[in-house]
Amino acid sequence: MALTSELGKQIKLKEVEGTLLQPATVDNWSQIQSFEAKPDDLLICTYPKAGTTWIQEIVDMIEQNGDVEKCQRAIIQHRHPFIEWARPPQPSETGFHHVAQAGLKLLSSSNPPASISQSAKIIDLLPPSFWENNCKFLYVARNAKDCMVSYYHFQRMNHMLPDPGTWEEYFETFIDGKVVWGSWFDHVKGWWEMKDRHQILFLFYEDIKRDPKHEIRKVMQFMGKNVDETVLDKIVQETSFEKMKENPMTNRSTVSKSIMDQSISSFMRKGTVGDWKNHFTVAQNERFDEIYRKKMEGTAINFCMEL
Numbered sequence: 563m564a565l566t567s568e569l570g571k572q573i574k575l576k577e578v579e580g581t582l583l584q585p586a587t588v589d590n591w592s593q594i595q596s597f598e599a600k601p602d603d604l605l606i607c608t609y610p611k612a613g614t615t616w617i618q619e620i621v622d623m624i625e626q627n628g629d630v631e632k633c634q635r636a637i638i639q640h641r642h643p644f645i646e647w648a649r650p651p652q653p654s655e656t657g658f659h660h661v662a663q664a665g666l667k668l669l670s671s672s673n674p675p676a677s678i679s680q681s682a683k684i685i686d687l688l689p690p691s692f693w694e695n696n697c698k699f700l701y702v703a704r705n706a707k708d709c710m711v712s713y714y715h716f717q718r719m720n721h722m723l724p725d726p727g728t729w730e731e732y733f734e735t736f737i738d739g740k741v742v743w744g745s746w747f748d749h750v751k752g753w754w755e756m757k758d759r760h761q762i763l764f765l766f767y768e769d770i771k772r773d774p775k776h777e778i779r780k781v782m783q784f785m786g787k788n789v790d791e792t793v794l795d796k797i798v799q800e801t802s803f804e805k806m807k808e809n810p811m812t813n814r815s816t817v818s819k820s821i822m823d824q825s826i827s828s829f830m831r832k833g834t835v836g837d838w839k840n841h842f843t844v845a846q847n848e849r850f851d852e853i854y855r856k857k858m859e860g861t862a863i864n865f866c867m868e869l
């Protein structure tokens with residue numbers, strides 16, 4: 563599928579089992595699938611724009627016992643490489659090979675889950691070794707409307723992704739799941755249905771926003787770590803939106819403007835719950851709610867839509 567970016571460039575997305583992915587990911591698909599997870603690996607899993615960077619920083623802060631300097635050792639994309647950013651072997655780069663060779667314990671993925679109750683499409687997307695080794699998964703879900711808004715602005719500024727078109731056009735694209743990593747509905751539903759059958763800590767962006775200390779403590783316990791109250795308070799502070807927006811290790815300011823043009827929209831854009839209300843028209847909102855009801859039917863998941 564070829565789509566045109568704001569630069570007029572042709573972005574040729576590819577598909578795996580009907581899910582749109584970046585070409586480099588699809589070209590290295592068999593390599594990604596053969597990734598050998600270890601039993602003590604923790605995989606951070608998110609739908610795009612659900613708070614990936616936020617939970618990555620939280621996990622690293624816990625891992626480093628709240629040591630801010632240690633968390634400054636590298637940009638977040640290098641501290642938590644994405645397994646799907648696989649490329650042909652390039653020793654100087656962080657990517658699949660680096661992860662595999664370094665045997666890092668903390669990985670991040672935007673993969674939908676493998677699941678025995680789901681269609682083959684979903685089953686095929688996560689390297690099977692994660693399930694075989696009974697790894698831990700940390701999943702963060704964000705309400706669909708805010709995800710859509712955040713993804714729209716991200717596609718405007720990210721020249722590696724297709725131009726989103728107008729908001730009205732993007733609204734349809736997102737609902738149809740014609741975005742990189744596919745349908746929000748399939749992703750969230752898939753992980754939600756799997757959460758009690760595997761070691762999955764299922765978190766909500768909105769909960770972390772409302773009560774960060776409570777949610778960070780859950781993450782800490784899930785990781786089998788124990789940091790004291792003062793450190794926990796420091797982690798809450800250091801992972802606030804305001805701090806992370808100013809932090810060059812998390813705010814993507816090191817990424818070239820030809821890839822992410824933050825003069826169009828910041829990577830750390832608003833970091834709020836309910837920005838969808840500034841974008842959705844009344845008619846769009848009614849239509850979305852109707853579609854949501856149908857697509858999420860039978861799923862007992864409740865999202866907070868405003869704080």
Ligand SMILES: Nc1ncnc2c1ncn2[C@@H]1O[C@H](COP(=O)(O)OS(=O)(=O)O)[C@@H](OP(=O)(O)O)[C@H]1O
Binds near residue numbers: 613614716829834837
């Ligand atoms: N600390 C903190 N607190 C609250 N919100 C935060 C935080 N860090 C990142 N964000 C917001 O998360 C959105 C980016 O999501 P991701 O990190 O998942 O993006 S990506 O998929 O990795 O590109 C994006 O959301 P929007 O602002 O709504 O666009 C970021 O601002």
